[in-house]
Amino acid sequence: MSSYLDTMITKVRNTIAHATDSVRKGFFSLTGEASVSVNQLAEFIKEHKETKTECKYLLGNYYYFSHLQENGVRYYLETNGHYILQLDANTKDQVLIAYRSYKDKLSLDTPIKFPKMN
Numbered sequence: 001m002s003s004y005l006d007t008m009i010t011k012v013r014n015t016i017a018h019a020t021d022s023v024r025k026g027f028f029s030l031t032g033e034a035s036v037s038v039n040q041l042a043e044f045i046k047e048h049k050e051t052k053t054e055c056k057y058l059l060g061n062y063y064y065f066s067h068l069q070e071n072g073v074r075y076y077l078e079t080n081g082h083y084i085l086q087l088d089a090n091t092k093d094q095v096l097i098a099y100r101s102y103k104d105k106l107s108l109d110t111p112i113k114f115p116k117m118n
Contacts, residue, residue, distance in 0.1 A: 035111035038099045042084050045077045084108065 036044075045051055045068050053066040063085075066077040073096065078086040089096040097112060 035113055037108060037111055038084060038087055038097070039108045041075075041089065041097065042077055042079070042087055045075050045087075051075075 045066050046053075048068050048070070050070065051066050051068040053064055056063050056065070061080055064077075064079045066075075066079075068075040068077075072091055074088075074090050076086070076088040077084070083101070084099070085101050087097060087099040
């Protein structure tokens, strides 16, 4: 009985998550804006095949400096292992995201509006 109930709860959660995702995508397609968290954007930069990453050993630690340019947006990511120190996303005319771990009160998982780029 317990496994049946667990299966049903999992199905309900998946259905709700799918419905929420569909509503969010529909809303963002209407408004022309999407939300992305600092963590999600950092993963996008790390995993992108055109990202150029440089590793430096400084002050007894390894630091990673990643650069990516795609669709008119320049991305810069600075990490110390898995810890995000700095993340920037800029167009030629506009700062989209400027995250600094040492001064931002923003949570790494807080959604930030990110305009659609053509």
